[in-house]
Amino acid sequence: MKLVSIVVPCYNEQEVLPMFYDEITKTADQMSQQYPELNFEFVFINDGSKDKTLEILRSLTDRDKRVRYISFSRNFGKESGMYAGLQNARGDYIVVMDADLQHPPSFLPQMYSYVRDGEYDCATTRRVSRAGESKIRSWFARKFYKIMNKISQTEIVDGAQDFRFMTRQMVDAILDMSEYNRFSKGIFSWVGFSTKYIEYENVERPAGTSSWSFWGLFKYSLEGIMAFSTAPLAISSLLGIVSCIIAFILMIITVIKTIAFGEAVAGYPTTICVIFLLSGLQLFCTGILGQYLSKTYLETKRRPIYIAKETEETYRKQKKEISVTDKPAEDSVPSGTNE
Numbered sequence: 001m002k003l004v005s006i007v008v009p010c011y012n013e014q015e016v017l018p019m020f021y022d023e024i025t026k027t028a029d030q031m032s033q034q035y036p037e038l039n040f041e042f043v044f045i046n047d048g049s050k051d052k053t054l055e056i057l058r059s060l061t062d063r064d065k066r067v068r069y070i071s072f073s074r075n076f077g078k079e080s081g082m083y084a085g086l087q088n089a090r091g092d093y094i095v096v097m098d099a100d101l102q103h104p105p106s107f108l109p110q111m112y113s114y115v116r117d118g119e120y121d122c123a124t125t126r127r128v129s130r131a132g133e134s135k136i137r138s139w140f141a142r143k144f145y146k147i148m149n150k151i152s153q154t155e156i157v158d159g160a161q162d163f164r165f166m167t168r169q170m171v172d173a174i175l176d177m178s179e180y181n182r183f184s185k186g187i188f189s190w191v192g193f194s195t196k197y198i199e200y201e202n203v204e205r206p207a208g209t210s211s212w213s214f215w216g217l218f219k220y221s222l223e224g225i226m227a228f229s230t231a232p233l234a235i236s237s238l239l240g241i242v243s244c245i246i247a248f249i250l251m252i253i254t255v256i257k258t259i260a261f262g263e264a265v266a267g268y269p270t271t272i273c274v275i276f277l278l279s280g281l282q283l284f285c286t287g288i289l290g291q292y293l294s295k296t297y298l299e300t301k302r303r304p305i306y307i308a309k310e311t312e313e314t315y316r317k318q319k320k321e322i323s324v325t326d327k328p329a330e331d332s333v334p335s336g337t338n339e
Protein backbone atom coordinates (compact mmCIF):
# COMPACT_ATOMS: atom_id res chain seq x y z
CA MET A 1 0.00 0.00 0.00
CA LYS A 2 1.12 3.54 -0.76
CA LEU A 3 0.01 6.60 1.14
CA VAL A 4 -0.58 9.89 -0.66
CA SER A 5 -0.51 12.99 1.55
CA ILE A 6 -2.34 16.01 0.22
CA VAL A 7 -0.96 19.17 1.79
CA VAL A 8 -3.22 22.21 1.62
CA PRO A 9 -2.29 25.59 3.10
CA CYS A 10 -5.42 27.59 3.98
CA TYR A 11 -5.76 31.21 4.93
CA ASN A 12 -9.28 32.57 5.32
CA GLU A 13 -10.78 29.92 3.07
CA GLN A 14 -14.13 29.30 4.76
CA GLU A 15 -16.01 29.81 1.50
CA VAL A 16 -14.13 27.35 -0.67
CA LEU A 17 -12.91 24.83 1.88
CA PRO A 18 -16.11 22.70 1.95
CA MET A 19 -16.16 22.73 -1.86
CA PHE A 20 -12.52 21.79 -1.96
CA TYR A 21 -13.05 18.92 0.47
CA ASP A 22 -15.89 17.53 -1.66
CA GLU A 23 -13.80 17.71 -4.80
CA ILE A 24 -10.65 16.26 -3.35
CA THR A 25 -12.41 13.35 -1.66
CA LYS A 26 -14.20 12.58 -4.91
CA THR A 27 -10.88 12.49 -6.75
CA ALA A 28 -9.25 10.48 -3.97
CA ASP A 29 -12.03 7.85 -4.05
CA GLN A 30 -11.80 7.65 -7.79
CA MET A 31 -8.05 7.18 -7.64
CA SER A 32 -8.30 4.50 -4.94
CA GLN A 33 -10.59 2.60 -7.27
CA GLN A 34 -8.36 3.02 -10.26
CA TYR A 35 -5.20 2.29 -8.30
CA PRO A 36 -6.11 -0.01 -5.40
CA GLU A 37 -2.65 0.45 -3.88
CA LEU A 38 -3.39 4.06 -2.94
CA ASN A 39 -4.47 5.41 0.43
CA PHE A 40 -4.96 9.08 1.17
CA GLU A 41 -4.49 11.55 3.99
CA PHE A 42 -5.33 15.24 3.86
CA VAL A 43 -3.04 17.59 5.76
CA PHE A 44 -4.60 21.05 6.03
CA ILE A 45 -2.64 23.95 7.41
CA ASN A 46 -4.65 26.71 8.98
CA ASP A 47 -2.34 29.67 8.56
CA GLY A 48 -3.80 31.86 11.31
CA SER A 49 -7.12 32.39 9.53
CA LYS A 50 -9.42 35.00 10.98
CA ASP A 51 -12.61 33.36 9.71
CA LYS A 52 -14.22 29.98 10.35
CA THR A 53 -11.52 27.92 8.58
CA LEU A 54 -10.42 26.22 11.81
CA GLU A 55 -13.98 25.34 12.77
CA ILE A 56 -14.50 23.78 9.35
CA LEU A 57 -11.29 21.79 9.71
CA ARG A 58 -12.39 20.53 13.12
CA SER A 59 -15.71 19.37 11.78
CA LEU A 60 -13.98 17.65 8.84
CA THR A 61 -11.74 15.89 11.36
CA ASP A 62 -14.85 14.64 13.16
CA ARG A 63 -16.28 13.28 9.93
CA ASP A 64 -13.26 11.87 8.19
CA LYS A 65 -10.36 9.94 9.71
CA ARG A 66 -8.11 10.83 6.80
CA VAL A 67 -8.25 14.53 7.66
CA ARG A 68 -5.38 15.97 9.64
CA TYR A 69 -4.61 19.60 10.31
CA ILE A 70 -2.05 21.91 11.82
CA SER A 71 -3.27 25.26 13.03
CA PHE A 72 -0.71 28.04 13.38
CA SER A 73 -0.55 30.50 16.25
CA ARG A 74 -0.71 33.36 13.73
CA ASN A 75 -0.41 34.00 9.99
CA PHE A 76 3.05 32.83 8.92
CA GLY A 77 2.50 32.95 5.17
CA LYS A 78 1.95 30.27 2.57
CA GLU A 79 5.62 29.28 2.46
CA SER A 80 5.60 28.36 6.13
CA GLY A 81 2.32 26.56 5.61
CA MET A 82 3.77 24.40 2.88
CA TYR A 83 6.84 23.64 4.96
CA ALA A 84 4.72 22.57 7.93
CA GLY A 85 2.62 20.37 5.67
CA LEU A 86 5.60 18.69 4.06
CA GLN A 87 7.19 18.17 7.44
CA ASN A 88 4.12 16.53 8.90
CA ALA A 89 3.01 14.53 5.87
CA ARG A 90 3.52 10.80 6.31
CA GLY A 91 2.92 9.75 2.73
CA ASP A 92 5.08 7.93 0.20
CA TYR A 93 3.87 10.55 -2.23
CA ILE A 94 3.13 14.13 -1.28
CA VAL A 95 0.93 16.58 -3.10
CA VAL A 96 0.95 20.33 -2.44
CA MET A 97 -2.06 22.29 -3.65
CA ASP A 98 -4.12 25.42 -2.96
CA ALA A 99 -7.44 25.27 -1.21
CA ASP A 100 -9.14 27.58 -3.70
CA LEU A 101 -9.64 24.98 -6.49
CA GLN A 102 -7.31 26.92 -8.77
CA HIS A 103 -5.31 23.72 -8.69
CA PRO A 104 -7.92 21.30 -10.04
CA PRO A 105 -7.88 17.93 -8.22
CA SER A 106 -8.80 16.31 -11.54
CA PHE A 107 -5.12 16.55 -12.51
CA LEU A 108 -4.04 14.18 -9.74
CA PRO A 109 -4.57 10.87 -11.58
CA GLN A 110 -2.54 12.14 -14.52
CA MET A 111 0.18 13.41 -12.20
CA TYR A 112 0.31 10.10 -10.40
CA SER A 113 0.68 8.25 -13.69
CA TYR A 114 3.92 10.13 -14.34
CA VAL A 115 5.40 9.60 -10.90
CA ARG A 116 4.20 6.02 -10.35
CA ASP A 117 6.72 4.09 -12.39
CA GLY A 118 9.62 6.23 -11.29
CA GLU A 119 10.05 7.98 -14.61
CA TYR A 120 9.60 11.34 -12.89
CA ASP A 121 10.11 12.39 -9.28
CA CYS A 122 7.67 15.23 -9.54
CA ALA A 123 4.72 16.21 -11.68
CA THR A 124 3.48 19.77 -11.70
CA THR A 125 1.26 22.09 -13.68
CA ARG A 126 2.32 25.09 -15.69
CA ARG A 127 -0.10 27.88 -16.54
CA VAL A 128 0.10 28.76 -20.19
CA SER A 129 -2.38 31.61 -19.84
CA ARG A 130 -2.93 34.15 -17.14
CA ALA A 131 -6.61 34.62 -17.88
CA GLY A 132 -8.47 36.42 -15.14
CA GLU A 133 -5.40 38.30 -13.99
CA SER A 134 -4.90 42.00 -14.52
CA LYS A 135 -2.63 43.03 -17.42
CA ILE A 136 -0.17 44.90 -15.21
CA ARG A 137 0.13 41.93 -12.91
CA SER A 138 0.86 39.52 -15.77
CA TRP A 139 3.36 41.95 -17.22
CA PHE A 140 5.25 42.23 -13.96
CA ALA A 141 5.09 38.48 -13.47
CA ARG A 142 6.58 37.83 -16.89
CA LYS A 143 9.34 40.40 -16.33
CA PHE A 144 10.10 38.85 -12.97
CA TYR A 145 10.67 35.41 -14.48
CA LYS A 146 12.84 36.91 -17.18
CA ILE A 147 15.08 38.83 -14.76
CA MET A 148 15.17 35.95 -12.31
CA ASN A 149 16.33 33.47 -14.91
CA LYS A 150 18.99 35.86 -16.18
CA ILE A 151 20.58 36.51 -12.82
CA SER A 152 20.13 33.22 -11.03
CA GLN A 153 21.59 29.80 -11.71
CA THR A 154 18.42 28.18 -10.44
CA GLU A 155 15.94 27.93 -13.27
CA ILE A 156 12.46 29.17 -12.46
CA VAL A 157 9.89 28.17 -15.04
CA ASP A 158 7.38 30.86 -16.01
CA GLY A 159 3.90 29.80 -15.00
CA ALA A 160 5.11 26.95 -12.78
CA GLN A 161 2.99 26.59 -9.71
CA ASP A 162 3.03 25.22 -6.22
CA PHE A 163 0.77 22.39 -7.38
CA ARG A 164 3.02 19.38 -7.15
CA PHE A 165 2.91 15.62 -6.91
CA MET A 166 6.24 14.57 -5.40
CA THR A 167 7.99 11.48 -4.20
CA ARG A 168 9.08 11.10 -0.60
CA GLN A 169 12.71 11.36 -1.70
CA MET A 170 12.21 14.79 -3.23
CA VAL A 171 10.23 16.04 -0.24
CA ASP A 172 13.00 14.93 2.11
CA ALA A 173 15.44 16.94 0.02
CA ILE A 174 13.16 19.98 0.26
CA LEU A 175 12.86 19.56 4.01
CA ASP A 176 16.64 19.54 4.29
CA MET A 177 16.53 23.12 3.09
CA SER A 178 15.36 24.55 6.36
CA GLU A 179 16.10 28.16 5.50
CA TYR A 180 13.95 30.83 7.07
CA ASN A 181 13.48 32.97 3.94
CA ARG A 182 11.65 30.45 1.83
CA PHE A 183 10.97 30.85 -1.86
CA SER A 184 9.44 27.55 -2.85
CA LYS A 185 9.54 28.02 -6.60
CA GLY A 186 13.31 28.28 -6.28
CA ILE A 187 13.59 25.51 -3.71
CA PHE A 188 11.62 23.03 -5.86
CA SER A 189 13.91 23.75 -8.75
CA TRP A 190 17.14 23.87 -6.72
CA VAL A 191 16.76 20.34 -5.33
CA GLY A 192 16.72 19.02 -8.89
CA PHE A 193 15.01 15.67 -9.65
CA SER A 194 13.16 15.14 -12.88
CA THR A 195 9.99 17.14 -13.19
CA LYS A 196 7.12 16.69 -15.62
CA TYR A 197 5.25 19.89 -16.54
CA ILE A 198 1.61 19.56 -17.48
CA GLU A 199 0.30 22.63 -19.28
CA TYR A 200 -3.10 24.06 -18.53
CA GLU A 201 -5.21 27.19 -18.77
CA ASN A 202 -5.61 29.33 -15.68
CA VAL A 203 -8.69 28.61 -13.56
CA GLU A 204 -10.37 31.31 -11.52
CA ARG A 205 -11.34 30.96 -7.89
CA PRO A 206 -14.94 29.82 -7.42
CA ALA A 207 -15.26 31.76 -4.14
CA GLY A 208 -13.29 33.84 -1.66
CA THR A 209 -10.55 36.28 -2.62
CA SER A 210 -6.87 35.99 -3.34
CA SER A 211 -4.87 37.10 -0.33
CA TRP A 212 -2.01 38.40 -2.47
CA SER A 213 -1.95 42.13 -3.02
CA PHE A 214 0.15 43.57 -5.81
CA TRP A 215 2.59 44.98 -3.27
CA GLY A 216 2.71 41.63 -1.48
CA LEU A 217 3.63 39.87 -4.71
CA PHE A 218 6.24 42.51 -5.50
CA LYS A 219 7.92 42.00 -2.14
CA TYR A 220 7.71 38.24 -2.59
CA SER A 221 9.44 38.47 -5.96
CA LEU A 222 12.27 40.55 -4.47
CA GLU A 223 12.56 37.91 -1.77
CA GLY A 224 12.83 35.29 -4.49
CA ILE A 225 15.59 37.16 -6.25
CA MET A 226 17.54 37.62 -3.05
CA ALA A 227 17.07 34.04 -1.94
CA PHE A 228 18.38 32.56 -5.17
CA SER A 229 20.76 35.13 -6.58
CA THR A 230 23.57 37.33 -5.36
CA ALA A 231 23.59 39.23 -8.65
CA PRO A 232 22.28 42.47 -7.05
CA LEU A 233 25.45 42.54 -4.93
CA ALA A 234 27.59 42.17 -8.03
CA ILE A 235 25.54 44.84 -9.81
CA SER A 236 26.09 47.27 -6.95
CA SER A 237 29.86 46.73 -7.04
CA LEU A 238 29.76 47.22 -10.80
CA LEU A 239 27.85 50.49 -10.38
CA GLY A 240 30.51 51.58 -7.90
CA ILE A 241 33.34 50.81 -10.31
CA VAL A 242 31.60 52.55 -13.21
CA SER A 243 30.95 55.71 -11.20
CA CYS A 244 34.59 55.71 -9.99
CA ILE A 245 35.80 55.55 -13.57
CA ILE A 246 33.49 58.42 -14.57
CA ALA A 247 34.67 60.48 -11.60
CA PHE A 248 38.30 59.81 -12.54
CA ILE A 249 37.76 60.93 -16.14
CA LEU A 250 35.95 64.05 -14.91
CA MET A 251 38.88 64.84 -12.62
CA ILE A 252 41.37 64.63 -15.47
CA ILE A 253 39.17 66.82 -17.69
CA THR A 254 38.81 69.40 -14.92
CA VAL A 255 42.53 69.53 -14.27
CA ILE A 256 43.32 69.97 -17.98
CA LYS A 257 40.59 72.59 -18.34
CA THR A 258 41.81 74.58 -15.34
CA ILE A 259 45.39 74.52 -16.57
CA ALA A 260 44.39 75.53 -20.09
CA PHE A 261 41.64 78.05 -19.42
CA GLY A 262 41.93 78.88 -15.71
CA GLU A 263 38.28 78.27 -14.93
CA ALA A 264 36.97 79.50 -11.54
CA VAL A 265 33.48 78.81 -10.13
CA ALA A 266 31.57 77.91 -13.28
CA GLY A 267 30.15 74.39 -13.39
CA TYR A 268 28.50 74.63 -10.00
CA PRO A 269 25.20 73.01 -11.19
CA THR A 270 27.02 70.03 -12.69
CA THR A 271 28.85 69.51 -9.43
CA ILE A 272 25.58 69.38 -7.55
CA CYS A 273 24.20 66.90 -10.10
CA VAL A 274 27.21 64.65 -9.74
CA ILE A 275 27.01 64.78 -5.95
CA PHE A 276 23.35 63.83 -6.04
CA LEU A 277 23.94 61.06 -8.52
CA LEU A 278 26.86 59.54 -6.68
CA SER A 279 25.32 59.75 -3.23
CA GLY A 280 22.15 58.23 -4.68
CA LEU A 281 24.15 55.36 -6.11
CA GLN A 282 25.94 54.91 -2.82
CA LEU A 283 22.71 54.75 -0.86
CA PHE A 284 21.24 52.35 -3.41
CA CYS A 285 24.19 49.98 -3.09
CA THR A 286 24.27 50.24 0.69
CA GLY A 287 20.57 49.45 0.58
CA ILE A 288 21.16 46.25 -1.38
CA LEU A 289 23.90 45.29 1.03
CA GLY A 290 21.58 46.01 3.93
CA GLN A 291 18.87 43.78 2.45
CA TYR A 292 21.21 40.82 2.21
CA LEU A 293 22.56 41.53 5.66
CA SER A 294 19.07 41.60 7.12
CA LYS A 295 18.29 38.24 5.49
CA THR A 296 21.48 36.81 6.95
CA TYR A 297 20.56 38.33 10.30
CA LEU A 298 17.15 36.66 10.30
CA GLU A 299 18.68 33.40 9.11
CA THR A 300 21.26 33.33 11.92
CA LYS A 301 18.55 33.79 14.52
CA ARG A 302 17.31 30.32 13.63
CA ARG A 303 13.73 31.19 14.35
CA PRO A 304 11.17 28.46 13.79
CA ILE A 305 9.48 28.61 10.38
CA TYR A 306 6.08 28.19 11.99
CA ILE A 307 4.48 27.69 15.40
CA ALA A 308 1.64 25.22 15.67
CA LYS A 309 -1.05 25.97 18.20
CA GLU A 310 -3.36 23.06 17.55
CA THR A 311 -3.33 19.88 15.47
CA GLU A 312 -5.90 17.22 14.75
CA GLU A 313 -4.11 15.04 17.32
CA THR A 314 -4.44 17.56 20.15
CA TYR A 315 -8.02 18.23 19.08
CA ARG A 316 -8.96 14.55 19.14
CA LYS A 317 -7.21 14.05 22.45
CA GLN A 318 -8.98 17.02 23.97
CA LYS A 319 -12.31 15.74 22.75
CA LYS A 320 -11.61 12.33 24.22
CA GLU A 321 -10.66 13.90 27.53
CA ILE A 322 -13.85 15.88 27.57
CA SER A 323 -15.94 12.80 26.86
CA VAL A 324 -13.98 10.86 29.49
CA THR A 325 -14.53 13.50 32.16
CA ASP A 326 -18.17 13.66 31.13
CA LYS A 327 -18.73 9.96 31.49
CA PRO A 328 -17.81 9.44 35.16
CA ALA A 329 -20.60 11.80 36.14
CA GLU A 330 -23.03 9.43 34.46
CA ASP A 331 -21.47 6.17 35.63
CA SER A 332 -20.55 7.67 39.01
CA VAL A 333 -16.93 6.56 38.61
CA PRO A 334 -14.46 8.98 40.21
CA SER A 335 -12.66 11.00 37.57
CA GLY A 336 -9.07 10.11 36.77
CA THR A 337 -9.44 6.34 37.29
CA ASN A 338 -10.29 5.83 33.64
CA GLU A 339 -6.89 6.84 32.34
Ligand code: UDP
Pocket residue numbers: 008009010011012013047075076077078081097098099100102209210211212
Ligand atom coordinates in the same frame (compact mmCIF):
# COMPACT_ATOMS: atom_id res chain seq x y z
N1 UDP B 1 -2.36 31.07 1.75
C1 UDP B 1 -1.80 30.78 2.99
N2 UDP B 1 -1.27 31.80 3.74
C2 UDP B 1 -1.26 33.09 3.30
C3 UDP B 1 -1.79 33.36 2.02
C4 UDP B 1 -2.32 32.34 1.27
O1 UDP B 1 -1.79 29.63 3.43
O2 UDP B 1 -0.78 33.96 4.03
C5 UDP B 1 -2.93 29.97 0.94
C6 UDP B 1 -4.36 30.20 0.47
O3 UDP B 1 -5.29 29.78 1.43
C7 UDP B 1 -4.44 29.35 -0.78
C8 UDP B 1 -3.02 29.45 -1.33
O4 UDP B 1 -2.18 29.85 -0.24
O5 UDP B 1 -4.75 28.00 -0.50
C9 UDP B 1 -2.91 30.42 -2.48
O6 UDP B 1 -3.39 31.68 -2.09
P1 UDP B 1 -4.19 32.65 -3.05
O7 UDP B 1 -5.26 31.91 -3.78
O8 UDP B 1 -4.60 33.80 -2.20
O9 UDP B 1 -3.05 33.08 -4.05
P2 UDP B 1 -3.10 33.16 -5.65
O10 UDP B 1 -3.83 31.95 -6.14
O11 UDP B 1 -3.80 34.41 -5.95
O12 UDP B 1 -1.66 33.15 -6.02
Ligand code: MG
Pocket residue numbers: 098100102205210
Ligand atom coordinates in the same frame (compact mmCIF):
# COMPACT_ATOMS: atom_id res chain seq x y z
MG1 MG C 1 -5.50 31.23 -5.66
